Amino acid sequence: MGLAWYMGSGPQRRKRSGKDVGSRHDRAAKPRQDGVPVSDRILRPFRNDAHSCLRSRLVPRAARAQLAIAQGANIRPTSTELSKEILPHVPDASTPVIEVSDLHKSFGPLEVLRGVSMAAPKGHVVSLIGSSGSGKSTLLRCINLLEDSQQGGIIFEGEPISWRGEGANRRPADRIQVTRIRTNLSMVFQQFNLWAHLTILQNVMKAPVTVLKRNRADVEDAARRYLERVGIGDKCDAYPAQLSGGQQQRAAIARALCMEPRALLFDEPTSALDPELEQEVVKVIKSLAEEGRTMLLVTHDMTMARDVSDHVLFLHEGRIEEEGSPDALFDAPRTERLRQFLSHVRAA
Ligand code: ADP
Ligand code: MG
Secondary structure, three states: OOHHHHHHOOOOEEEEEOOOOOHHHHHOOOOOEEOOEOOOHHHHHOOOHHHHHHOOEEEOHHHHHHHHHHHHOOOOOOOHHHHHHHHOOOOOOOOEEEEEEEEEEEEOEEEEEEEEEEOOOOOOOOEEOOOOOOOOHHHHHHHOOOOOEEEEEEEEOEEOOOOOOOHOOOOOOHHHHHHHHHHHHHEEOOOOOOOOOOOOOHHHHHHHHHHOOOHHHHHHHHHHHHHHHHOOOOOOOOOOOHHHHHHHHHHHHHHHHHHOOOEEEEEEOOOOOOOHOOOOOOOOHHHHHHOOOOEEEEEEOHEEEEEHOOEEEEEEEOEEEEEOOHHHHOOOOHHHHHHHHHHHHHHH
16 A cells, blocks of 8 residues: 555645745645644655555654554554543443444354344343353454454444454454454453463553553552452462462453453353352352443353343354343243253253
């Protein structure tokens, strides 16, 4: 790609007294792209060579970042860009935090999501149930933009994800948007995914300090508060290996909370735990639901799904086969597939 899009219609020079006026004297008149002053003198040598432009210290950093994003380069946004973009905006209270419409996702020839539509309104807990392989984790990962999807829309607080390319080539178009959305949707995984070489406190502080560039002292205060909140305030200086599975998962929840996300995404948070440890995590999840947090919860634990959810989705072979209130779904399933699924999990 050339630099034409970035430089507008090319060198912009004004004639004054019949003489070309050089860029050195008319800085204020230079064309701007998204607020970045574009100096023809600076960009001229790079007109047909975006790679040199990206490497050159002569080009302003923000301009290089924009160019890199437009080219799909795998760059991390600068802290200035992030802090600008992550400033909270106030969506309408009725705007769902997450909306998905007709989402399709394939791994090669295997179509895993076959037109999923759903919404997680603010303050609601939406649970996703379904047998193994039905696409629950894939749906969470697509929402969090950890996986690309090939068709359909994902809308975060009223803001649609912008895409470039189509089908198998479809990718998110705006890396800053991806980072903003990912950092606002904190994910808790089945296997905790804590850094083994960091203490629990350092684990919780890491992303807010390194990704969001928040003030370290403020983050430490918040991290200690969240660890207290999940009942392991005394484990700040321990390493993950020194904790039980239930304590590690609670640390992972504190880590997710410390990002101050708009919504929490849980992927089978209790399924790697022994039954007695499972309950301590269930208790934390229930208390977060009571606090009015927006959550999308994939779980095999039907009791928890029933207790905490406002809405339950039953996913079967990549489609939402049935959905409704927990009472309706668990007491009066309408489809044979849900009836079968429930009888299997109840028997297990
Ligand atoms: P669930 O979480 O409901 O058990 P998943 O979303 O993990 O199901 O998987 C749905 C289907 O997608 C499964 O058939 C699985 O094998 C397949 N799948 C998941 N991840 C990948 C991957 N990275 N590559 C290929 N196939 C995958
Ligand atoms: Mg899964």
